[in-house]
Amino acid sequence: MAVTFKELIDWPKGKGALSTGISNSDTTIVLQTGEGADFPDGAAANFYVLIDFEQIEIDSRTSDTLTVAGGGRGANGTSAVAHLAGTSVSVDVMKIHITDIQDAINGIIAGTTPLDAISIGVDDTT
Numbered sequence: 001m002a003v004t005f006k007e008l009i010d011w012p013k014g015k016g017a018l019s020t021g022i023s024n025s026d027t028t029i030v031l032q033t034g035e036g037a038d039f040p041d042g043a044a045a046n047f048y049v050l051i052d053f054e055q056i057e058i059d060s061r062t063s064d065t066l067t068v069a070g071g072g073r074g075a076n077g078t079s080a081v082a083h084l085a086g087t088s089v090s091v092d093v094m095k096i097h098i099t100d101i102q103d104a105i106n107g108i109i110a111g112t113t114p115l116d117a118i119s120i121g122v123d124d125t126t
Contacts, residue, residue, distance in 0.1 A: 014038055014039055014090055015035075015038060015088065015091075016031040016032060016036070016038060016088075016089045016090075017031065017035065017089060018031065018032070018051070018083055018084070018086060018087045018089060019032045019033070019064065019085065020085050021082065021084045021085045022051075022082065022083050023082050024073065024074075024080045025073065025080065026068075026073075027067065027068040027072075027073075028065055028066065028068065029049070029051075029056070029065070029066040029068065029089065030065050031065070031066065031089060032064070033064060034064065035064060036062075036063050036064035039058075039061050039066065039091060040061065041060065041061045042058055043060075046059045046069050046072075047091060047092075048075060048076075048091070048092040049066065049090060049091055049092055050090050050091075050092040051083045051087055051088070051089050052081070052083060052087060054073070054074060054079060054081055054083070055074075055076050055078045055092055056072055056074075056075055057069040057075045058072065059072070066089075
């Protein structure tokens, strides 16, 4: 699977706002101070954000800065456009994520995916 259940569960809010405006070709997105923690870090898999009507593929996050994947602006048929400071940025859960979850569930039902292979984000150490 490209995205684990744990990653979907661990996106506590996945919402923020642009600290500064971006052009239609910028490859870094700076969120307002402290908001980066509400976004995945991209370590396990790329993720998408939505700004206005533009979908952007992100490959990493460091603190409050998101780094756009190569060719990630205007993803999935959207258009790369400029965005103003203060514009909302949100994690975009896409059909592919739902499909990954559905495939995992179908694998469990069919007996081809063992339950211990699925990470659901439960911390059993406490």
